[in-house]
Amino acid sequence: MSTIDWVVVAIYAMIVLAIGIAASRKQNNTDEYFRGSRQLPWWAVGLSIIATSFSAASLLGGPGEGYNHGFLYLQLQLGDLIGYGLVILLFLPFFVRLNLTTAYEYLEQRFDAKTRSLGSLCFLLFVIARLGGLLYAASLVVSTVTGLPLYLAILLVGIVSIAYTVAGGITAVVWTDVLQFAMIFVGLAAGIWTVVSGVSGGFGELWGAAGAGGKLVMFNPSWEPASIRSLPTALFAYGMLAFGVAGTNQQSVQRYVSCADVNSARKAIFLGWFSGFIGVAATLLLGVLLFGFYSLNAGLPDDIKPDGILSYFIVNQVPPGASGFLVAAIFAAAMSSIDSALHSLATCMTVDFYQRYSPSPRSESQSLKVAQGLIVVWGVLGILSAFYVASTGESLLPFLIKYTAMFLGPLLGIFLMGVLFPRINATGAFYGTITAVIILVVGSEIGWLGFPGIWRSAIIAPVAIILGLVISLLGGKPGERSLGGLTLWNQKDS
Numbered sequence: 001m002s003t004i005d006w007v008v009v010a011i012y013a014m015i016v017l018a019i020g021i022a023a024s025r026k027q028n029n030t031d032e033y034f035r036g037s038r039q040l041p042w043w044a045v046g047l048s049i050i051a052t053s054f055s056a057a058s059l060l061g062g063p064g065e066g067y068n069h070g071f072l073y074l075q076l077q078l079g080d081l082i083g084y085g086l087v088i089l090l091f092l093p094f095f096v097r098l099n100l101t102t103a104y105e106y107l108e109q110r111f112d113a114k115t116r117s118l119g120s121l122c123f124l125l126f127v128i129a130r131l132g133g134l135l136y137a138a139s140l141v142v143s144t145v146t147g148l149p150l151y152l153a154i155l156l157v158g159i160v161s162i163a164y165t166v167a168g169g170i171t172a173v174v175w176t177d178v179l180q181f182a183m184i185f186v187g188l189a190a191g192i193w194t195v196v197s198g199v200s201g202g203f204g205e206l207w208g209a210a211g212a213g214g215k216l217v218m219f220n221p222s223w224e225p226a227s228i229r230s231l232p233t234a235l236f237a238y239g240m241l242a243f244g245v246a247g248t249n250q251q252s253v254q255r256y257v258s259c260a261d262v263n264s265a266r267k268a269i270f271l272g273w274f275s276g277f278i279g280v281a282a283t284l285l286l287g288v289l290l291f292g293f294y295s296l297n298a299g300l301p302d303d304i305k306p307d308g309i310l311s312y313f314i315v316n317q318v319p320p321g322a323s324g325f326l327v328a329a330i331f332a333a334a335m336s337s338i339d340s341a342l343h344s345l346a347t348c349m350t351v352d353f354y355q356r357y358s359p360s361p362r363s364e365s366q367s368l369k370v371a372q373g374l375i376v377v378w379g380v381l382g383i384l385s386a387f388y389v390a391s392t393g394e395s396l397l398p399f400l401i402k403y404t405a406m407f408l409g410p411l412l413g414i415f416l417m418g419v420l421f422p423r424i425n426a427t428g429a430f431y432g433t434i435t436a437v438i439i440l441v442v443g444s445e446i447g448w449l450g451f452p453g454i455w456r457s458a459i460i461a462p463v464a465i466i467l468g469l470v471i472s473l474l475g476g477k478p479g480e481r482s483l484g485g486l487t488l489w490n491q492k493d494s
Contacts, residue, residue: 002320049271123344158386199297206289414468425472
């Protein structure tokens with residue numbers, strides 16, 4: 001890292017903090033803090049949707065994936081489109097029209113308070129498990145490309161993310177996400193320009209070398225259930241996983257309910273998907289071009305892992321200035337995921353637990369202070385968690401995949417019970433979901449659930465629904481209060 005690189009990174013960090021400070025001047029109530037008073041433009045929300053899921057792991061993993069497997073990973077974007085389409089069709093009208101702050105408020109209106117708490121708890125456990133991994137992965141990359149000690153990188157990324165998230169609420173999160181996504185594209189452009197400039201034949205020569213290496217294939221129609229690079233797996237297994245992430249994850253839902261109306265939220269979702277498609281394609285393209293580059297020049301060292309290819313390229317080939325933009329892009333990708341995790345944690349704990357179960361009504365200022373305090377608390381715990389992972393060197397990826405399916409699969413089942421099955425009552429929804437989680441956990445531990453991990457959400461959500469329906473048939477039918485305007489079949493009654 002040269003002086004000019006550090007200047008680029010410093011300017012970017014100051015802009016992010018300035019956005020948080022500017023947004024903090026309008027934080028007078030929880031509606032502004034949690035939803036931006038529903039006045040955020042749909043295009044900013046759309047970019048924030050994809051920036052939230054575009055983590056540092058995405059920015060580093062994409063080039064590594066493109067280097068090794070070409071454009072096959074792009075098939076997953078079709079699964080994302082299916083997932084977002086199902087959210088628009090089934091869930092979005094309820095989230096926006098019912099004027100919700102968290103997705104789990106719907107579950108209380110449709111079922112009861114304990115089902116709402118169960119849904120919110122599933123989400124909280126998922127995010128808590130993920131937060132330390134996000135912070136560690138991001139800091140590891142920042143440490144590698146800047147030369148900072150790992151623990152100092154963890155502190156730097158964590159403190160900056162906490163600071164502007166506490167100050168500005170969802171408004172700061174969304175607008176910094178817009179900036180961060182723009183910075184990601186600037187960094188990718190700098191990387192592509194560098195690699196194209198590194199060979200005499202430019203883009204054409206790199207493209208030809210990639211084609212000769214079989215890296216330009218985009219579709220694999222074969223049935224390979226365990227492979228994410230198989231089109232059927234991308235459409236069905238990943239499509240259902242994407243449906244769960246986009247439809248039941250408060251980090252996504254919080255953006256939908258920040259839009260002015262259903263039409264604005266719909267446009268935000270489609271923009272988010274399209275931006276994600278372009279972003280994933282750009283990272284894969286960089287990886288494909290890097291394959292051509294290292295095929296024509298000296299190859300990579302044997303000990304370089306796929307996620308380390310971009311870092312190696314930055315350190316050894318990228319000139320001063322351009323490397324600063326790439327480092328800032330990695331920094332941006334990291335913070336856009338961490339800030340969203342922190343803010344959504346605080347929102348759910350404040351709205352679904354503190355406000356819901358408080359023995360007496362809480363004022364706006366009290367709730368706002370609680371939310372800000374929770375962001376700090378969870379931010380510090382995330383830093384400590386990242387310190388622990390750094391000390392052990394353990395990989396969190398298998399753990400995170402397990403928790404995604406364990407909690408978001410059954411959570412998707414709860415919402416589908418509510419929207420699609422009027423006969424399912426609160427008892428069926430609650431105990432059907434708990435039973436499904438137990439089946440998934442026990443079955444995974446003893447090894448009799450042999451299907452690949454990516455299929456678990458697609459399988460466990462229907463299992464939860466069947467269990468919920470069976471249990472409900474043993475009891476009474478839900479009352480009109482639990483159905484009016486709350487299922488797909490009688491939306492007009494609301």
